[in-house]
Every structure is written in C-alpha cells, then in structure tokens.
Amino acid sequence: MKKDKSKTDKHSTQASGGELHQSAGGKHPALTTNQGIAVTDNQNSLKANIRGPTLLEDFILREKITHFDHERIPERIVHARGTGAHGHFELTSSLEKYTTARILTEIGETTPVFTRISTVAGGAGSVDTPRDVRGFAVKFYTKEGNWDLVGNNVPVFFIQDAIKFPDLIHAVKMEPDRGFPQSATAHDTFWDFISLTPESMHMVMWIMSDRTLPRSLRMIEGFGVHSFRLINAAGESTFVKFHWRPHLGLQSTLWDEAVKIAGADQDFHRRDMFEAIAVGQFPAWDLAVQLFTQEQANTFPFDHLDATKLIPEELVPLQVIGRMVLDRWPGNFFAETEQVAYCPANVVPGIDFSNDPLLQGRLFSYLDTQLSRLGSANFHQIPVNAPQCPFANHQRDGHMQMSQPQGRVAYEPNSLSKDSPRETPADDLHRSNIIEIGQKGRIRADSFADHYSQARQFYLSQTLHEQAHMASALVFELSKVEHPHIREAMVGHLRRIDEDLARRVADGLGLEQMPEAPAVAAPVQDMAPSPALQIIGKMKDTLDGRSIGILIADGSDRDAIKAIKKAATDAGATVKIVAPKLGGARLDDGSMRKADGQLAGTPSVLFDAVAIILSEDGAKALSADVAAIDFVRDAFAHLKAMAAGGGGRTLLNAANVGVDGGIVDVGALGAFIAAAKIRQWDREKYVRTLA
Numbered sequence: 001m002k003k004d005k006s007k008t009d010k011h012s013t014q015a016s017g018g019e020l021h022q023s024a025g026g027k028h029p030a031l032t033t034n035q036g037i038a039v040t041d042n043q044n045s046l047k048a049n050i051r052g053p054t055l056l057e058d059f060i061l062r063e064k065i066t067h068f069d070h071e072r073i074p075e076r077i078v079h080a081r082g083t084g085a086h087g088h089f090e091l092t093s094s095l096e097k098y099t100t101a102r103i104l105t106e107i108g109e110t111t112p113v114f115t116r117i118s119t120v121a122g123g124a125g126s127v128d129t130p131r132d133v134r135g136f137a138v139k140f141y142t143k144e145g146n147w148d149l150v151g152n153n154v155p156v157f158f159i160q161d162a163i164k165f166p167d168l169i170h171a172v173k174m175e176p177d178r179g180f181p182q183s184a185t186a187h188d189t190f191w192d193f194i195s196l197t198p199e200s201m202h203m204v205m206w207i208m209s210d211r212t213l214p215r216s217l218r219m220i221e222g223f224g225v226h227s228f229r230l231i232n233a234a235g236e237s238t239f240v241k242f243h244w245r246p247h248l249g250l251q252s253t254l255w256d257e258a259v260k261i262a263g264a265d266q267d268f269h270r271r272d273m274f275e276a277i278a279v280g281q282f283p284a285w286d287l288a289v290q291l292f293t294q295e296q297a298n299t300f301p302f303d304h305l306d307a308t309k310l311i312p313e314e315l316v317p318l319q320v321i322g323r324m325v326l327d328r329w330p331g332n333f334f335a336e337t338e339q340v341a342y343c344p345a346n347v348v349p350g351i352d353f354s355n356d357p358l359l360q361g362r363l364f365s366y367l368d369t370q371l372s373r374l375g376s377a378n379f380h381q382i383p384v385n386a387p388q389c390p391f392a393n394h395q396r397d398g399h400m401q402m403s404q405p406q407g408r409v410a411y412e413p414n415s416l417s418k419d420s421p422r423e424t425p426a427d428d429l430h431r432s433n434i435i436e437i438g439q440k441g442r443i444r445a446d447s448f449a450d451h452y453s454q455a456r457q458f459y460l461s462q463t464l465h466e467q468a469h470m471a472s473a474l475v476f477e478l479s480k481v482e483h484p485h486i487r488e489a490m491v492g493h494l495r496r497i498d499e500d501l502a503r504r505v506a507d508g509l510g511l512e513q514m515p516e517a518p519a520v521a522a523p524v525q526d527m528a529p530s531p532a533l534q535i536i537g538k539m540k541d542t543l544d545g546r547s548i549g550i551l552i553a554d555g556s557d558r559d560a561i562k563a564i565k566k567a568a569t570d571a572g573a574t575v576k577i578v579a580p581k582l583g584g585a586r587l588d589d590g591s592m593r594k595a596d597g598q599l600a601g602t603p604s605v606l607f608d609a610v611a612i613i614l615s616e617d618g619a620k621a622l623s624a625d626v627a628a629i630d631f632v633r634d635a636f637a638h639l640k641a642m643a644a645g646g647g648g649r650t651l652l653n654a655a656n657v658g659v660d661g662g663i664v665d666v667g668a669l670g671a672f673i674a675a676a677k678i679r680q681w682d683r684e685k686y687v688r689t690l691a
C-alpha cells in the first residue's frame with residue numbers, strides 16, 4: 001500500500017486496487033465487528049485468490065451484510081412518514097379539581113416529551129407535503145408513567161367505529177393491484193369508500209381544506225380527537241378534549257404551491273423543523289382543554305362519543321393549561337423517531353377513557369401492531385419508549401430482552417421475595433367507576449346518525465377564500481376518479497352539506513345534471529358558524545418562523561441587500577440569498593456575496609416572501625432564464641409579498657407579473673415587512689380560477 005498523497009488525512013492510504021483505506025489512529029477508534037473483533041480491511045471481502053470467489057468463512061462480510069439486510073424494519077402501517085423531536089411540557093394552570101394526574105396538577109413542573117408529527121397515507125420515504133392529515137403524537141414521560149396523547153391535526157375522524165379502520169386505510173393507501181398512488185387521496189378506491197360512508201363527510205370537509213397543506217409542522221394545531229375522562233380524588237369524572245395550539249399561529253400553503261414544494265424539497269417539513277431547532281427557534285404549542293360534564297353533554301346537538309363530531313369552542317371554551325417546547329432533535333433518527341411506539345392506551349392514573357367506539361378499538365390496535373413492527377414484546381425497553389420513572393413487574397424473557405431481573409421469583413403473590421413488585425390498590429380510585437348496563441350487540445346509537453350538520457357548519461364557517469379552496473380541492477380530487485358514479489355520489493353528498501358547494505363542484509367536474517342527494521338518517525341541522533374553525537383567521541401577523549428569499553445576480557445593490565436582510569431578520573424571519581450560481585454574485589461595489597441557494601434548485605415556493613434585487617443588466621440576463629421567471633411568477637401566484645426595484649421590476653415585467661399592493665419598492669422596508677407577514681388574498685382572483 002502506498003500513502004495517498006492527495007489526502008491530507010495522514011491515516012489514509014491507497015491500495016494497489018485503487019481503493020482508499022482509512023486506518024484507526026488519533027481520535028478514530030478501531031472499527032470492529034459486533035463481537036468486538038477488529039476489522040483489518042473494510043474494503044475487501046475474503047477471497048480464495050486475488051480474482052477468486054469470496055469465501056463463506058468471511059464472518060466479517062457476513063455479519064455486515066446480514067445486519068444491513070435487516071436495517072429496515074416494517075414501517076408503520078399508517079403514519080409511516082414522520083418527524084420527531086424531544087422537548088418538555090410545563091403546566092401553567094392546575095386541573096386539580098378534576099384530576100389526580102400529577103402532570104396536570106403540579107404547576108411549574110416540567111415533564112420530558114417526545115413528539116412525532118406524521119403524514120398518514122404515504123410510506124416512510126414519501127414526500128412531506130401531500131394533501132393529508134398530520135398525526136400529532138406526544139409521549140409524556142411523567143413521574144407516574146408514560147402518557148401518550150396520540151392525536152391528529154384535525155379534530156374529527158373519518159369513521160365512528162374502529163372496525164372500519166382497516167377498510168378506510170385499504171381504501172386510501174395505494175391501490176393493491178397497481179401500487180399507486182402513493183400518499184394521495186385523489187383516486188377511485190378512496191372516494192368509493194367515502195361516497196359509501198356518509199359518516200366521513202365532516203372529516204372530508206377538513207381534508208379538502210387547507211388544514212391538510214401546512215406551511216410548517218410548527219404551524220399546525222393538534223387534537224386528541226376523542227373525549228377522554230379526568231378523574232379527581234373523590235372519584236368524580238369530567239369529560240375532556242385536548243387541543244394543541246401553535247405559538248406561531250396557523251398557516252397553510254396553497255395547493256399548487258404544495259405540489260411544487262414536493263418537487264423542490266421532498267423533506268420540506270422535516271428540514272424546517274430540523275433547522276428551526278438547530279438555530280434555537282424551538283417549536284412550541286399551548287396545551288388547552290375543553291372540560292364538560294355528562295349533564296352538559298346531554299344538551300349538545302350531537303353525541304360527543306362520536307369521533308366524527310367536534311365540540312365548537314363557542315359551546316365549550318378552551319382553557320390553556322400548559323405549553324410544550326421541542327428543543328432537541330433526536331441523536332439518531334432511527335433509534336427514536338422510527339422506533340418510538342405511541343399507544344392511546346398509555347394513560348396515567350387520573351386520566352381515563354370514554355366509550356367512543358373508535359377510541360375503544362384504538363386501545364387494542366397500537367400495542368398489537370407494535371409487537372410485529374418492533375419485533376418483540378420488549379420494545380418498551382428501547383430508550384425512547386421506556387418510562388423515565390421506576391417500573392417493575394414479573395414479565396420476563398422474549399426476543400431482545402435487555403434487562404436482567406435477579407432472583408428466584410417471577411410471579412405474584414409470592415412468599416419468597418422481600419422486594420418483589422406488588423399491587424397499589426389505592427390507585428384504583430383514579431379510574432372512573434361507571435356502571436354499564438344494556439343489551440350487548442353489534443349496534444350503533446341513533447345519536448350517531450347525523451352525518452352532515454357539522455360538515456355544513458365547518459364549510460359555512462370558512463372565509464370565502466377557504467371555501468373556494470375546498471371546492472377546488474374537491475374538483476381536483478374527484479377529477480382523478482375514473483368511475484362517474486363515484487363522482488356523482490359525492491356531489492350528491494355535498495348537496496346535503498351546502499347546495500352552493502355542490503353546484504360549484506358539479507360545475508367544475510362538468511356534470512350535466514345535479515345528482516340526487518342521498519337519504520339522511522337524521523335531519524341536517526343549521527348550526528351557528530364557528531370562526532375558530534378557519535385558518536386565515538388564525539394566522540399570526542408575524543415573520544417569526546417564516547423565511548424570506550432575496551434573489552440577486554452580478555451587479556446587485558449591496559446596500560439594498562443589506563437593508564432588506566436586516567429588516568427581515570429584525571422582524572424574526574430567516575433570510576436566504578438566492579443567485580444563479582452558488583458561489584454567489586459580484587455586487588455593485590465589487591464585493592462577492594455568497595448564495596445560500598442556487599436559483600434553479602431554490603424556487604420561491606420555499607419562501608414566504610421574496611425580494612428581487614437586480615441591476616438592469618442582471619435582470620436582462622435573468623429574463624431569459626425560466627428559473628428566474630418562475631421565481632417571480634410563482635411568488636405572485638402564491639400570493640406572496642415582493643420587494644422589487646430597478647432591475648427587479650424589469651424581471652417582473654418579463655415574467656408578465658402584474659402590480660398590486662403586495663409588490664413594494666426595495667427601499668420601502670416597512671411596507672415590505674408588513675406585506676410579508678400576510679398572504680395577498682386580494683390578488684387571488686386574478687391568478688387562480690377557483691371552482
């Protein structure tokens with residue numbers, strides 16, 4: 001072997017076969033097998049001769065390949081693609097009157113958490129930005145054991161009974177004969193199932209809304225969905241719904257923007273979370289509760305045990321009781337984000353279940369699936385899953401057993417051990433003591449029969465822009481459905497929700513006549529609109545967590561770049577410089593300005609607002625570059641604020657981009673920052689034909 005002259009690493013050598021060998025030394029420890037045997041050559045397998053066959057006795061090769069073969073575990077059957085982070089929860093308001101759970105009563109105590117936010121339909125390697133519900137799962141490592149709040153970013157669900165879950169998921173996932181589409185609802189089997197399942201109509205309104213196109217995982221709400229029970233020291237029970245409210249407010253993308261983001265950055269959401277945590281902009285949410293009694297529930301015009309219904313905030317207001325901050329990215333993605341195992345059945349004393357039949361089925365499903373997903377009944381010993389309080393029992397052995405319990409006794413009761421774990425009967429008081437009577441059967445309550453009233457309420461509560469997006473989303477989705485009878489059945493359902501919506505969708509699909517509305521099992525009620533259900537109304541007037549792109553080229557004005565960058569960062573935004581070459585551009589004063597992104601690979605869909613700072617020559621050169629034309633055209637079409645002056649305006653003209661109040665001069669810093677904080681909704685009617 002000879003020294004590799006081209007490498008500065010003094011431990012590197014190049015062998016006669018041309019391959020690089022890096023030897024241990026300095027801070028580099030010896031590479032070993034999993035048995036601790038030193039590996040002398042990690043580039044070549046053991047061969048019978050210089051060009052001969054590889055020998056079976058090469059245990060180093062076999063161990064390495066065997067481990068590699070098993071690197072992928074089966075991915076989650078749903079929610080396979082997820083992003084997770086560590087953090088903590090701090091209680092700010094005690095629920096002592098309602099519960100004994102210490103995590104909800106000890107003000108100021110911080111509890112470690114691990115939170116995983118996921119898409120539902122796509123595989124682990126799918127893109128971050130399909131139209132899909134986002135899972136919102138939080139594991140609280142409390143002093144009394146793990147509490148998992150396994151929710152979504154939508155407060156209702158498709159089905160009322162867990163027995164329908166496999167059907168729902170088989171319908172939404174890729175079609176089994178053809179293997180597509182991945183992570184999309186726009187196909188026949190999904191809409192076939194939905195059109196035959198009227199209980200899903202409320203959830204359908206949510207997934208057709210911009211809620212399923214989040215701008216960032218830091219800008220979504222989370223919901224525990226089901227009613228749970230809180231149990232106090234006297235054994236009294238109060239119903240509770242859990243809500244997460246993002247500190248950065250709610251924000252979504254537009255559909256055509258999300259489609260382009262999927263191409264520009266498949267990991268858009270994961271990268272955003274990673275980068276935010278890396279620079280100390282920790283994602284944070286308030287935890288809020290809706291508390292209500294059985295007597296109050298009896299007066300609701302819906303059944304709160306039906307997971308297709310929400311409790312409007314106007315009916316039962318939210319109380320903020322604490323906050324969660326995510327401040328640490330996992331040290332290893334697989335060990336934590338992939339192996340974390342949430343289960344709605346993991347509750348601590350003082351929190352109990354309701355009879356919601358969807359929740360009841362979930363209580364079984366998660367542990368069962370995790371046994372095969374994680375390969376062993378001992379998956380609770382994986383650090384991310386292990387409680388951070390003492391735990392002990394008589395369960396033993398099994399695949400991948402990591403603990404070594406001592407002594408003779410692995411049963412209870414026993415008389416042979418002085419320190420074996422025993423029951424704590426007092427904790428039983430922290431569970432609800434409900435008496436259940438009635439006739440057993442495969443039955444569903446009449447109170448679950450109203451499938452349209454809340455769907456209608458949701459639609460009518462939206463702003464006109466959001467309603468238009470929903471109508472367009474339905475047209476898009478149903479236009480991908482091959483079978484006309486499915487499209488017609490769906491429009492029939494929409495007539496029960498809102499006649500105008502149905503007409504818009506029928507028109508968008510080109511239906512010649514309106515299909516009949518289906519018979520209803522319960523009359524559709526007119527419920528008061530709930531503005532809390534909008535997104536636009538919940539956007540925050542802030543640049544915190546938002547990102548601004550500045551497009552420059554040779555000859556750009558250095559002072560203008562500096563001024564915009566300062567104004568944007570002072571306002572809380574992250575700023576990135578985009579230029580035709582990654583090496584940067586030579587500015588008007590002769591200095592070089594490096595770029596953070598190369599123009600063709602850093603389109604404006606990655607930003608919330610853009611500034612175009614170009615010389616006339618620079619603009620002329622870029623006017624012939626489709627990436628630059630798309631940069632400004634997309635920013636305009638996606639209702640983003642733009643700062644442009646001189647050459648910037650020349651590029652806008654070349655791109656045929658109009659002029660409106662959202663396009664300001666580069667010098668008008670205050671106006672640009674104000675415009676950048678919002679979407680230019682007034683522009684929408686000029687740039688998009690909505691259904």
Ligand code: HEM
Pocket residue numbers: 075076077078079082116117118134135136137150151152156157161162163165224225226307340341342358361362365366369370373
């Ligand atoms: C309100 C309704 C539901 C919500 C909010 C919900 C939420 C979630 C979330 C957030 C995850 C991902 C957990 C993670 O990040 O690891 C998940 C996974 C899963 N859910 Fe649900 N889900 C619901 C309904 C159901 C139902 C009805 C079933 C079955 C009866 C079910 C079965 C599963 C399974 C099997 C997994 C994969 C778990 C794993 O492999 O770790 N879910 N769910």
